[in-house]
Amino acid sequence: MKFRTSAVAAFLGLTLAGTANADLKVLATTADWGALVTELGGDKVSVYTATTAFQDVHRVDAKPSLIARTRTADLVVATGAELEIGWLPVLLQESGNAKIQPGSPGYFEATSAVRLLDVPSTVDRSMGDIHPLGNPHIQLDPHNIALVAQALAARLAQLDGKDADYYARRGADFQSRWSQAIARWEAEAAPLKGVSIVVIHTDQRYLANWLGLNQLAAIEPKPGVPPSAGYLAQLVTKLSATPPKMILRNAYNDSKAVDWLAERVHAPVVLLPFSVGGTPEAKDLFGLFDDTLGKLLATAK
Amino acid sequence: MRTLLSLSAFIVIAAAAPLPALAADAQLSQLRAEIDALKSDYDARVAALEKRIAELESAQDAAASLAAAPPPAAATPPASAPPPAAPEYPAPLPPPVASAGKGGLAAFNPAMSVILAGNYANLSEDPETYSIAGFIPSGGEVGPGERSFNLGESELTFSANVDPYFYANATAAIDSEGEIGIEEAYFKTLALPAGLLLKGGRFFSGVGYLNEVHAHAWDFIDQPLVYQAFFGGQFGEDGLQLKWLAPTALFVELGAEAGNGGEFPGTRRDRNGMNSFAALAHIGSDIGDSTSWRAGISWLSTHAEDRSYEDVDHLGLPVENAFTGSSRTWIADATLKWSPQGNSSRRSLKVQGEYMQREEEGDLAFDISGLGLTGDYDNRQSGWYLQSVYQFIPRWRIGARYDALDADSARIGLVESGTLSPDDFPILVDASPSRFSLMLDWSPSEFSRMRAQYAWDEARTGDVQDDQFLLQYLYSIGAHGAHKF
Numbered sequence: 001m002k003f004r005t006s007a008v009a010a011f012l013g014l015t016l017a018g019t020a021n022a023d024l025k026v027l028a029t030t031a032d033w034g035a036l037v038t039e040l041g042g043d044k045v046s047v048y049t050a051t052t053a054f055q056d057v058h059r060v061d062a063k064p065s066l067i068a069r070t071r072t073a074d075l076v077v078a079t080g081a082e083l084e085i086g087w088l089p090v091l092l093q094e095s096g097n098a099k100i101q102p103g104s105p106g107y108f109e110a111t112s113a114v115r116l117l118d119v120p121s122t123v124d125r126s127m128g129d130i131h132p133l134g135n136p137h138i139q140l141d142p143h144n145i146a147l148v149a150q151a152l153a154a155r156l157a158q159l160d161g162k163d164a165d166y167y168a169r170r171g172a173d174f175q176s177r178w179s180q181a182i183a184r185w186e187a188e189a190a191p192l193k194g195v196s197i198v199v200i201h202t203d204q205r206y207l208a209n210w211l212g213l214n215q216l217a218a219i220e221p222k223p224g225v226p227p228s229a230g231y232l233a234q235l236v237t238k239l240s241a242t243p244p245k246m247i248l249r250n251a252y253n254d255s256k257a258v259d260w261l262a263e264r265v266h267a268p269v270v271l272l273p274f275s276v277g278g279t280p281e282a283k284d285l286f287g288l289f290d291d292t293l294g295k296l297l298a299t300a301k
Numbered sequence: 302m303r304t305l306l307s308l309s310a311f312i313v314i315a316a317a318a319p320l321p322a323l324a325a326d327a328q329l330s331q332l333r334a335e336i337d338a339l340k341s342d343y344d345a346r347v348a349a350l351e352k353r354i355a356e357l358e359s360a361q362d363a364a365a366s367l368a369a370a371p372p373p374a375a376a377t378p379p380a381s382a383p384p385p386a387a388p389e390y391p392a393p394l395p396p397p398v399a400s401a402g403k404g405g406l407a408a409f410n411p412a413m414s415v416i417l418a419g420n421y422a423n424l425s426e427d428p429e430t431y432s433i434a435g436f437i438p439s440g441g442e443v444g445p446g447e448r449s450f451n452l453g454e455s456e457l458t459f460s461a462n463v464d465p466y467f468y469a470n471a472t473a474a475i476d477s478e479g480e481i482g483i484e485e486a487y488f489k490t491l492a493l494p495a496g497l498l499l500k501g502g503r504f505f506s507g508v509g510y511l512n513e514v515h516a517h518a519w520d521f522i523d524q525p526l527v528y529q530a531f532f533g534g535q536f537g538e539d540g541l542q543l544k545w546l547a548p549t550a551l552f553v554e555l556g557a558e559a560g561n562g563g564e565f566p567g568t569r570r571d572r573n574g575m576n577s578f579a580a581l582a583h584i585g586s587d588i589g590d591s592t593s594w595r596a597g598i599s600w601l602s603t604h605a606e607d608r609s610y611e612d613v614d615h616l617g618l619p620v621e622n623a624f625t626g627s628s629r630t631w632i633a634d635a636t637l638k639w640s641p642q643g644n645s646s647r648r649s650l651k652v653q654g655e656y657m658q659r660e661e662e663g664d665l666a667f668d669i670s671g672l673g674l675t676g677d678y679d680n681r682q683s684g685w686y687l688q689s690v691y692q693f694i695p696r697w698r699i700g701a702r703y704d705a706l707d708a709d710s711a712r713i714g715l716v717e718s719g720t721l722s723p724d725d726f727p728i729l730v731d732a733s734p735s736r737f738s739l740m741l742d743w744s745p746s747e748f749s750r751m752r753a754q755y756a757w758d759e760a761r762t763g764d765v766q767d768d769q770f771l772l773q774y775l776y777s778i779g780a781h782g783a784h785k786f
Contacts, residue, residue: 052590054642061638061645062786063593064552064585071496071546082781086747089783093468096546098492103465125748125778225746226695254647254695 024160027066027073027100029084030057031276032139033110033148035285037077039174040153044163048073053251053278057083058129058224062090070095073106075159077152080109081116081136105158111136113151114144117205128222139275140207142182142289149174181286189293195300196244198267200253203274207292216244219257227257239265246270246299251278270299411461411469414779416517418453422446426767433530434732434762435708436682437624437661438610439565441533445523445758445769452477453773456484456517460780466492472515484515484537496546506536507544507556507581508599509655510634518784520651520690521740522754522773526704527657527684530734531630533565536601538577552585552595566628566659567603577603585786590643595786596635603628605661609669615724621670622726624678626663632656636786647695654687667715667725674721676714680729683707690740700740706760708732727762734760750775 023046028034034049041047048069051057057079070076070091078084092101099106116134123132138144153171157164193212197204200219208215217239221231239261247269249258255269262269272292273282281291422428424445431444454477460470471486487502505513511528512535524534540560547553562577563569570576579602585595609623633656640649658681665678688702710731715721723730736759742752751774758767 052643054590055644056646059646060643061593062784063587063638064583064595064786065550065587065593067546067554067786068550068552068585072548072550085781086783090785093489093491094498094546094785096493096496096498096544098494101465101491102462125746129747252644252646 024074024156025072026075026077027069028077029079029088030139031278032145032285032288033077033079035276035288036145036149036152037075037156039285040149040167040170041156042166042170044160044166045156053273053275053282056252058086060084060087062087062094066091067094070100071097073097073100075106075108075155076100077108077110079136079138080111081133082131083111083136105155108152108155110144110148110152111138113147114138117209118202128220129224130222135202135205137203138206139288140204140292141210142178142185143210144206145285146175146178146182149178177286181289185289185293188297192293192296192300195246195296196242198239198244198247198261198265200249200258203250204248204272211296216242219247219261232257232261235261236264239267243267246296248272250274268299270295272296409461411459412780414458414777414782416456416458416515417776417778418455418517418774419451420446420453420522420771420773421450422448423770424448424767425769426761426765431761431767432728433526433706433760434734435728435730436530436706436734437608437728439530439533440610441529441535441565442524443529443533445756445767445771454516456515458779462491463488466490496548498542498544498546500542500544501540503537503539504542506538506558506560506579506601507542508536508558508579508601508630509632509657510595510597510636510653511655512536513785517775517777520688520698520700521702521738522752522771525655525686525688525702526706526734526736526760527655527686530682530684530706531566531657531659537564538562540575540577550586552583554581554583556581562603566605566608566630566661568605568608570604570606577601591641592637592639593786594635594637597633599632599634601630601632605663607666607669610728612726612728614668615722620668620725623666623669624661624663625666626661626678628659628661630657630659638786645692647692649692650689651691652687652689654685656683656685658683665713665715667721674715676716676718676720678711678713680709680711682709696744698740698742698744700738700742702736702738702740704734704736704738704760706732706734708734730762732762736760747781748777 024041024044026037026041026045026047027050028037028047029050031049031051031053034047037045037047050066050069051060076092078088098104101107111133116136116138119134120127120130120132123130149171153167157167160167189211194214196214196216197208198217198219199215202218202223204215207213217235219227219235221227227235243265244267247258247262247267249255249269249271251271251274258269271279272295273279273288276282276284276288279291282288422445428444428447432438433443454474456472456474458470458472460468463469468489468491469487470489472484474482474484476482483503485504487500487504490497490499493499507513511519511524512532523529528534538558538560540558542556542558544554544556558579559575560577561569562575567577579599581597581599583595583597585593587593604627606625607623608625609621612620612622614620634654636651636653638649638651641647660679660681662679663677664675666673666675668674684704684706686702686704688700690698690700692698708731711729713726713729716723716726736756738754738756740752740754742750744750752772754771754773756769758769759765761767
């Protein structure tokens, strides 16, 4: 609201943008990075989140509202690894904002702080919509969040030097709360080790890797390629022999194919938030993991 | 280091070498003393070197930990971040030192993409005779194209950031005859202050909504009639464009363009300075999570000099006429997109419409290679289209479009003075061309699309209805494109 007021004032020519308040304006491409910036930046930042947990971040329009937000941003926090390749380049180019161009301190990619899984050795589109730099859906491993938080806190301090101590304090506080939470989650999640799952897209890869879940199959035959009737029939045959403990569905996924499969292989569907805001419980990053683990554990019982 | 090594080697060799049996004890002990001296000296030097190495290593570690916890700034929390424990869980590895992806010379290759398109056309009327009634032919891409199987334009695009200050993009279109045209070749600034963007070179003008959109991103196989009649498809020019984006939450974009105005409705003129000028304003925003919109108004002013076209006189004999004067076009555009919670992968709706009005004022010359009569000319014409595309299940979309033009009756000086009759200008008849099109397309992936389109086209003179059935394919290979709203 504060931001909007200042924006309207700027529009009326009463004041110049940015000088009205000292906040660092951050455009986060996903709700997770938005939540992380809020954790680290507190009231020194004003965050605008470009997408919600109900959107497929790979398929988003370069909407006028997003271009306008990119124009005034001091920092763009993106996932990177080509997740936002269909729209973020347009925002950056059309923004007329030199501060947030790739290579500038005002442009941050979360994937630059972690090591990506599934980096393909060969790349061909016949393999589906694969990401040549690796699987970009990194947010469901809390260790990744910790690494991104460390790099991001440093970046906030770099951009807003006068508040560097503030970011350092909040960063340290977040890290200590986060590592305690990780210890708790990992203790709680012990029964999930080896639990067999079926996913829709490969975007549960980091969660499965972290918890030691055993992915039996994906409903998409190839990344980004919807299943054909023939492929689904094969899947039913395969999974009837070795039924999965559960089928994971993200908040943004269509329920149709999942429900169809669940009915035939007699496995429950778990609706996961996937991103902050994906369920009412996933209010922030802590809630995201609390809720994800809670739902998995409840179904695995 | 090297001398030290060779020295120690010498010592070893010297020590191991069989000494002559004649060597006296004194000599031997002297030699031993010398070797001991050398040895202690050598030990001291090795110790000094080891110490230096240790010092260097610790300095390097410090530098590495500094680099790892990014740039300069002040107190970041390296010490306060406790390492996440729990060894039985795979903790992620630290990031690779440089995740450059591809290396070597290829690392700086521009993003390349190739669009392949083609169609099959079944047309009830001869496409050779296609014209839009009441409008001076634009000479561009007008009509449904040829019958049967046709290779469409193959588009080649190269783009990359040039340096921290500029982005460059070149798009060449190769037509089915193999002729290469440069559709766009422009630079764009990345680092101007205050929300300014300067674009220069050859580019599609930012007027209207569809004008900037490349053919492969159209929702129908062809352009709306109003674009065909007013711009010959799309208005491109060689020139400069300056845009300013307001620093507001509401998207407000103002722009101005100056160019050579060589494309229809202008003509290339032997004159310094700008021959075309455009001004544009766009605003846009969201309504909740599901809906977003953009609307705009644009103005384009160009000048034509001897812009000739072929017509027939009242006897039906071919004549060549030419217009010289100013051509000014107003455009209003609006686009709205909706998808449930902004998730367009399942269902989405797009509605767009544009209205254009053009006034051409100047002289019209009749039969320039024969009679060569000239009189004044004033014509105000307009047109619009409204279209909607709905994705009802993933990968499938249907669309409908209605086109209408109002040619209006031109004020022709040569007719008003009685020198010639309206029958001498059959193209400039007062007409209301229209067309209705339906479309169905299927996109197996983001990179391929197949489309069927049926149009009832009543753009021609008289009561002729052209039934047009078209099938089209579009393939995109190479870099993953990013599209505008």
